[in-house]
Amino acid sequence: MKGIYLDYAATTPVHPDVVLAMQPYLNIKFGNPSSMYQLGVSNRKTINESKKTIAQCLNVLQEEIYFTSGGTEATNWAIKGYAEAHPEKKEIIISQIEHHATLNTCKYLEKKGYKIHSIPVDKKGFISLKKLESAMNDNTLMVSIIWANNEIGTIQDMKAISDICHKHDVVLHTDAVQAFGQISVDLSEVNVDMLTLSAHKFYGPKGIGCLYIKKGIVIESLIHGGSQEQGKRAGTEYLSGIVGMAKAAEIASQYQQVYYEKLNYLSTRLHQRLIQNFDCIFNGPEIGGRRLPGNINISFKDIIGTQLSYWLDQNDIYVSTGSACDSTSIEPSHVIKALKVPEEYMRGTIRFSLGNEFLESDIPRVIAKLKDGLDFIQ
Ligand SMILES: Cc1ncc(COP(=O)(O)O)c(C=O)c1O
Known part of the structure; x- marks a missing residue:
């Protein structure tokens, strides 16, 4: 690619070792994992080994991993599936800065009579733990809080959140789509009940993700049909995707600390140059603190972020204004609004998200x- 890609939070290129791992499952080892002959049976084993690999990365049991079509499905399933299995409780607690997968699933449930509590965040995007606790009552079904935010990189104190949830006997789901690979996601240290992952955010293929469901947590199926995924998520498995996801997870876990340090270094350099050169506001926590190492989010005064990102695209630099799902909108995102960024800066927000192919020598360009x-758009 001739340009400079700075949108790794939207998606990442598939790692070459992941491509190699996937290839045989597209044409040579192509059998349906549910078939009874060798070509199928050996692929069933491969799926189970892939589950084991991902489970080891999270420090959970193999049978607690369920493959889905990605992060959006996993989050839909966690929330709607848990709601359907526990119809006696009708209140859900989320944060103001959830991804649309959570936000719109909750909006859907709101129309069905659920009450959604949206916990406010401070100027850096951290939820108020006090407000989280005080929103809980006997009618609370579950809490769903994004572990690390996709727009501003804020890493919530998931351990503290989980302690509060379990003190009140409330089930906790977390969207760890952006967290996994960049920070440690070890569920032997942080006690969550359900967790969402998506492979294409950590150099795996698109269209595959998983939901971790802790043993003992009961949720209804969203997709009915065959008996795949322990009878909980029907449909012939995306075999090459599953193999790719497991390989990508293995690499991401092995190099997580190195990746963290590399991205933190590059972000620090880029951030310094941005602050030196422009009248802009830096959104979210400080670099090196509770922030995703590859995330820089800034707002320029009196401009429209989408115009700038369009101009940059014409000049082979790829950035985003918010999340990939609504990057064409000129309205500030719900995340930027929640931070109460001053009015004259709000629409001029740009997210740079760094990754493997970004070089320090790209910064001057x-x-x-x-x-x-x-200069051009002002
Ligand atoms: C935080 C977060 N959650 C969920 C998703 C959705 O994942 P997928 O693209 O696999 O559906 C994304 C992707 O943009 C994300 O960044």
């Missing part, structure tokens, strides 16, 4: 193009 772009 990014800064120069940003200057040209701002």
